[in-house]
Amino acid sequence: MLASRLMGPKDVRVEEAQEPVVTTPDSATVDVTVTAICGADLASYWGYVPGFEWGTIMGHEFVGVVRDVGDAVKTVKPGDRVMVSSMTSCGHCWYCRRSMQPQCENRALYGFSGAYPRLDGGQAGTAFIPNADRDLWPLPASVSDEAAVFVADILSTAYRGVERANLAYGDDVAVVGCGPVGLMAIMVAKLAAGRVIALDTVQDRLKSAESLGAIPVEADEAAVEAVKGMTGSRGVDAVIECAGGAPALTTAMQLARPRGVVSVIGAHFEPDFCLDAGTMFANETTLLISIGAPTDDREKVLRLVESGRIDPVPVISHRMKLEEAAEAYRIFEAREATKIILTP
Ligand SMILES: [Zn+2]
Ligand SMILES: [Zn+2]
Incomplete structure (x- = not known):
């Protein structure tokens, strides 16, 4: 072979x-x-x-x-x-x-x-x-090999990240990073969210996010203010951080409203990330990190694909x-x- x-x-x-x-x-x-x-x-x-x-x-x-x-x-x-x-x-x-x-x-x-x-x-x-x-x-016969390959990892990981954010129907959700994992997170978040706001620095990725129904925001210095402008100056109810690395996590922490949730599925290796515990305390921020659990979640994720709710x-x-x-x-x-x- x-x-x-x-x-x-x-x-x-x-x-x-x-x-x-x-x-x-x-x-x-x-x-x-x-x-x-x-x-x-x-x-x-x-x-x-x-x-x-x-x-x-x-x-x-x-x-x-x-x-x-x-x-x-x-x-x-x-x-x-x-x-x-x-x-x-x-x-x-x-x-x-x-x-x-x-x-x-x-x-x-x-x-x-x-x-x-x-x-x-x-x-x-x-x-x-x-x-x-x-x-x-x-x-199941109705799920193609190409669809199933996403369930093996990135769609299941996105599912876990969104599920842990514990969305209420109608919530505003920001997805930081619109690579393949971010695009999966947009699809999953859309099952419950009122609005999904997608952030990335790459225009093609923002276009892909927009085609899935997200509101694209260029991830430049003005991005946090732009998102706050859409959410009564508060920030979003939940952030799904899908990019990994310190800048993405910093942006994600700034996007969450007080009592908001930041759910991280981007990969992190930096041992020295500076977490603003004072602001997190004042805002009662929840920070969650997930690797993704395709064995635990595959049955539910496959059902979403099989039913056509996610493609x-x-x-x-x-x-x-x-x-x-x-x-x-x-x-x-x-x-x-x-x-x-x-x-x-
Ligand atoms: Zn993978
Ligand atoms: Zn074991």
């Missing part, structure tokens, strides 16, 4: 690789039909992940068809169309038993190594699934062959693509 391996910073190579086989009673193999490139992949692509093992097969967003299962696997069988949760979890640790999948003591992210134990990913012809009953979920497929900007993975990463890094789907 072919597999897309990261051999060094910005060095993706698609090469022949050994096909994985079922090695334990709980494991399975899945023939991949659709896989996607995610913003999270860029951290390893740029060489920012300490301890990353060069040669790891990339890809944590993928769907496919079950090829083989171990003796103990009960919920899927060969031939089933399945989505794969982007992060594996054991199902029996203290956190898993309390539905806190992202904190599983045995977690690992497909297509990653270093930050977690190495787990080869789904940008390959076939993928190894260590814990099939946890990680695999059969797909993530229009966010796909490029469809390419797995063989073109190196070029795909290049244009994704250059922000020439919103969301790239690869087919093995």
Whole structure:
């Protein structure tokens, strides 16, 4: 089979690789039909992940068809169309038993190594699934592979971020960052919000946000005042921060009204972020951070897709062959693509 391996910073190579086989009673193999490139992949692509093992097969967003299962696997069988949760979890640790999948003591992210134990990913012809009953979920016939690949990670992450913001119907919601995750958050927030205000510095992304029904605001120095101007000088009821990094979180904190909620799903690595605890105290601000829990949330998210209330497929900007993975990463890094789907 072919597999897309990261051999060094910005060095993706698609090469022949050994096909994985079922090695334990709980494991399975899945023939991949659709896989996607995610913003999270860029951290390893740029060489920012300490301890990353060069040669790891990339890809944590993928769907496919079950090829083989171990003796103990009960919920899927060969031939089933399945989505794969982007992060594996054991199902029996203290956190898993309390539905806190992202904190599983045995977690690992497909297509990653270093930050977690190495787990080869789904940008390959076939993928190894260590814990099939946890990680695999059969797909209804009405949900396409392309739609399901969003449920594997970013749509489920957006769902978690919006759900934790505890919106009331009609709330004003700001979404900071209109990359693929932000666009998912806009779709989910729109299920309840009165208005969704979208902030980004990139015009094309604001146009995408507007096409989904959000009010676009350029994220410049005047952005916070512009949003306050729309909300009686108060700020919004809830902010979904989807960009990651200190400037986005700073903006998000400024956009929330007193007693507002800031729900963060953007990735953060800065250990020295300066939090204005005095203002947070005076304003009774709630700050929530979520990694996303696709295993815990996939059933509900799939129902939103199956019912047609959310359609993530229009966010796909490029469809390419797995063989073109190196070029795909290049244009994704250059922000020439919103969301790239690869087919093995
Ligand atoms: Zn992802
Ligand atoms: Zn666990």
